[in-house]
Amino acid sequence: MAKIEPKILKGFRDFLPVKEIERKRIISILEQKFESFGFVPIDTPVLEYTEVLLGKGGGETDKQVYRFNDNGGRDVSMRFDLTVPFARYMAKNRSDLHLPFKRYHINKVWRGENTQRGRYREFMQCDFDIVGIDSPSADFEILMMMRDSMTALKVSDVTVHFSHRGIFNRLLGKLDIAKNSVEILRIVDKLAKIGEDEVIRLLAELTTEDNAREIVEFIKPAGSSLETLEKMETAAGGADEDSERLRTVFGYIKENEMEDFFKLDPSITRGLDYYTGIVYETFLNELPGIGSVCSGGRYNNLANLYTKEELPGVGASIGLDRLIAALEELGRSSDKKSFTDLLILAMDEKLFGHYHKLSSVFRKAGINCEVYHMKKKINAQFKFAEAKSIPYALVCGEEEFDKGVVNLKDLTERENWNDLTLEEAIGKVKALISK
């Protein structure tokens, strides 16, 4: 029979064990961190009604969506982010949820993007939000959790750049160009990429050159975060609720001795137009070129597509694929190949039942243990151990079985311990793996 080529779609990936173990390790660290802050996990369907995901409009994202008619003729789409399904989820399950609601969601999303820029069509998102409360304490908790999550992943040399969309909007109002805010935000967002002159040129196409210069002046940080805040306030026409919010959050940052991690940076505006309050982006100082690894902000109305109830919230999203790539580049990934501590070598065909009995005893003692499943040349068995990075092996042939003992081998150091009782062997392996 002609064989089918086992190919996969462009932009999609198989995860070999080393990569999947590492991805799961990172996700598990993040989950524990989120849970320690009171966040709980949720899940939503991968497929939803297209109308629910895309609303009635047709934006830029829509073209990238995997959309089709199912066998029942329903117009359905695969989720392209975790925010829209979360908004739908809040509206649908509102009566079962107590506010403020703190959830995290780590799962795959799909976008038929151009893969040439190193992007994937199937990738992981990691979102966390506090919904149903509008307070500086909630804004700050997201910031703190972003910092702590990065530290837990051993990338503590990060800077979280933050600002406030309300103050920026007030400046635009003062300049009488609030109606162009979406375009202006999109241009300002490109500052790092295209440079100041080009930003001024593009802005001047929308407004006067004076206004363009004032906007560019506004988005430049001053010396310290507090000086920057004063400069922003002045430019926007004096203190108000929004600048007070920033001042309060910055006070919490100082009180928690976290100033080293945070920088008030008015150039951070986040292109997405649903943000209304504080906004943030996180950069790895060791790899600034890769862009923000964790971004988010405050919005005043999460689910207005689906419900009249106003659900203000604040949250952020970790770019998991980017972060995993960064950890690898920084040499801070684990390259664990398996979880096995001990391989029981197949020495004698008659002893397999005994080998499994031994494996059970080791596992009960907390030692991950597997039996080599066939009596093959010892070198083949060592190669298996090497392929899985198994550090220790247990040898029990007919002679050892008759004497009621086992031999232990350190496969890396090539050290041997012979004629151990089972208890001695367990103690030895435990001591070795806890080192």
Added chain:
Amino acid sequence: MAKIEPKILKGFRDFLPVKEIERKRIISILEQKFESFGFVPIDTPVLEYTEVLLGKGGGETDKQVYRFNDNGGRDVSMRFDLTVPFARYMAKNRSDLHLPFKRYHINKVWRGENTQRGRYREFMQCDFDIVGIDSPSADFEILMMMRDSMTALKVSDVTVHFSHRGIFNRLLGKLDIAKNSVEILRIVDKLAKIGEDEVIRLLAELTTEDNAREIVEFIKPAGSSLETLEKMETAAGGADEDSERLRTVFGYIKENEMEDFFKLDPSITRGLDYYTGIVYETFLNELPGIGSVCSGGRYNNLANLYTKEELPGVGASIGLDRLIAALEELGRSSDKKSFTDLLILAMDEKLFGHYHKLSSVFRKAGINCEVYHMKKKINAQFKFAEAKSIPYALVCGEEEFDKGVVNLKDLTERENWNDLTLEEAIGKVKALISK
């Protein structure tokens, strides 16, 4: 603006925190168990080329597949199980994998099934396989891991029914009806549902009534597993490699004192025609009606659609949704609502920075802790704690702050400990939660 109804597709589910926490708890227990046996995780894409998933034929499953043309005009499908993608994965990544390869894969699959029978269109599968080796030790390891997985989930009152497809096939050969084996297997598989008489009637449509009676006689267990084995051997025409394999595996079962969990049951044939060796199904003795919660067997050629290399293997699949439902019915589910141990109450607007500082100290001590994010009436804050089942609260108003102390509340027992230093409070909470 008119609102969009936040509805979800039939057969798809939102997971509220309690359900998602429980699902993750169960998955985590299984993962740890699998890893302790040397299994490693992999992942594959949700979308694949339709030809890769469905081959060139068009079977019963095909109609249930979510299949469409993507924006690039490719004929793609969402995976409907984890076996076919695994076969494709083995063929594609063969040079990066060392045999025997032991993998597990726990993830969602999609089938447009009739939802009336309580089935979902989006559900979880949990597969584990040992590929690249054909030995009784590998057959036995899968059995042992099935038993241990159930025990880890506190459903130890299970019986794994096992048999061997080869012996059944030999009987069919002897009766000269091997060419009808697929239909015969499908009928025999229904024994528990439709009863012996109906099975004989249906079989007699395919062969003689004598043969039908001989088949039904064959699939009845004798007294003990060994007696059953002898009866099977005789019926099939004497001992051979296949019956010896069963005898060896049963020897391992005895040597590992696991006879109570295993029953040789010749009626187990598994309808799927790719099984060639040992086959198994697992029933909860407390809930026999729900059917098998873990089934599998040995196949001699996993990836023959994609490669000439023969990849024999043995594996099983846990029906995760069914198992979770069973645990719930047996009252053995956790109804954990959050992971938070301690809520820091919002007593004073000026102290939020301090509250976050305290929360950090508690978290560093291993106590999951969150701050209530707004100064509201104390009853609203208690309701929040109740909704998340948070057992303890910390009170620090202006007075306590000035004295450098905190008060602790047991929210369930309504006990209070006042004027504690921070160290005392940490010690107290740790002692309480470790109880």
